[in-house]
Amino acid sequence: MPDTTARGLRHVEHVMGTVFSFDIRDKPTTAIHRALAEAVRHLHRVDAVFSTYRPDTYISRLGRGEIRLEDCPPEVREVLSLCAQATHDSDGWFSAIPAGSLDPSGLVKGWATEAASQLLHEAGAHHTCVNGGGDLQLRGQAAPGTPWRIGVAHPLRPGELATVITAGRDLAVATSGTAERGVHIFAPHSGNRAAPFASLTLVGPRLTLTDAYATAAFARGDGAYDWVETLHGYEALAILPDGQEWRTPGFSRYGS
Numbered sequence: 001m002p003d004t005t006a007r008g009l010r011h012v013e014h015v016m017g018t019v020f021s022f023d024i025r026d027k028p029t030t031a032i033h034r035a036l037a038e039a040v041r042h043l044h045r046v047d048a049v050f051s052t053y054r055p056d057t058y059i060s061r062l063g064r065g066e067i068r069l070e071d072c073p074p075e076v077r078e079v080l081s082l083c084a085q086a087t088h089d090s091d092g093w094f095s096a097i098p099a100g101s102l103d104p105s106g107l108v109k110g111w112a113t114e115a116a117s118q119l120l121h122e123a124g125a126h127h128t129c130v131n132g133g134g135d136l137q138l139r140g141q142a143a144p145g146t147p148w149r150i151g152v153a154h155p156l157r158p159g160e161l162a163t164v165i166t167a168g169r170d171l172a173v174a175t176s177g178t179a180e181r182g183v184h185i186f187a188p189h190s191g192n193r194a195a196p197f198a199s200l201t202l203v204g205p206r207l208t209l210t211d212a213y214a215t216a217a218f219a220r221g222d223g224a225y226d227w228v229e230t231l232h233g234y235e236a237l238a239i240l241p242d243g244q245e246w247r248t249p250g251f252s253r254y255g256s
Helices: 030-050 058-063 074-089 105-122 207-229 249-253
Strands: 003-005 008-015 018-024 128-132 135-139 148-153 161-167 171-177 185-187 192-194 199-204 235-239 245-247
Touching: 008 030, 018 030, 018 105, 030 058, 030 074, 030 105, 058 074, 074 105, 074 207, 105 128, 105 135, 105 171, 105 207, 135 148, 135 207, 148 171, 161 171, 161 199, 161 235, 171 207, 199 207, 207 235, 235 249, 245 249
Parallel strands: none
Antiparallel strands: 003 008, 008 018, 018 128, 128 135, 135 171, 148 161, 171 199, 185 192, 199 235, 235 245
């Protein structure tokens, strides 16, 4: 059940194999309550369509060749089109078939989180943080005159922060790394698991592509810095396995 507080509305939902949290700082209204309920239903629909861990989902059946794209709900075509865009933009370092089988998970979670945020925004919730398993879509402010401040955990120093990101406007934050799930990102060009960084955090305008680009930058490794520099509106912080780090020049606008 949503938790209504003096500051707004909060809710936590376990879905898609992770935890989604909603922090809404607007005054709760009937429309916002309804939008939150719809956002939660949306996340469960996404899981039912896109989970690669369930054999009965559309994406699993499509990957096995049991159904055609035309047999799938329209959001499957939308997601695969966005995956194709991310693949093009990243010179193939993002892929919907990273290990040789259909798996758009590297984009789906960010897409689902951004869509949930949009549902709230359309209902009048303009100051929100939607957190999908550690990847965030931020809108507005935490309080009047107070920006959102988001701590990014240090992947090599438990209990410490690598940086604190200050969002003075709408912003997406996505982190790819090995601390929580081990080495799980594949380099599409080789098909091997990639671990060139302990973590890589990317900030950008909207979470769908920010999340996908973070995955691509992580897989790219040595070329990630130069590639992120070519992306308009995106900045990165990378922490290497030996504890060294680099930041793109514009990251200082957001991270301490």
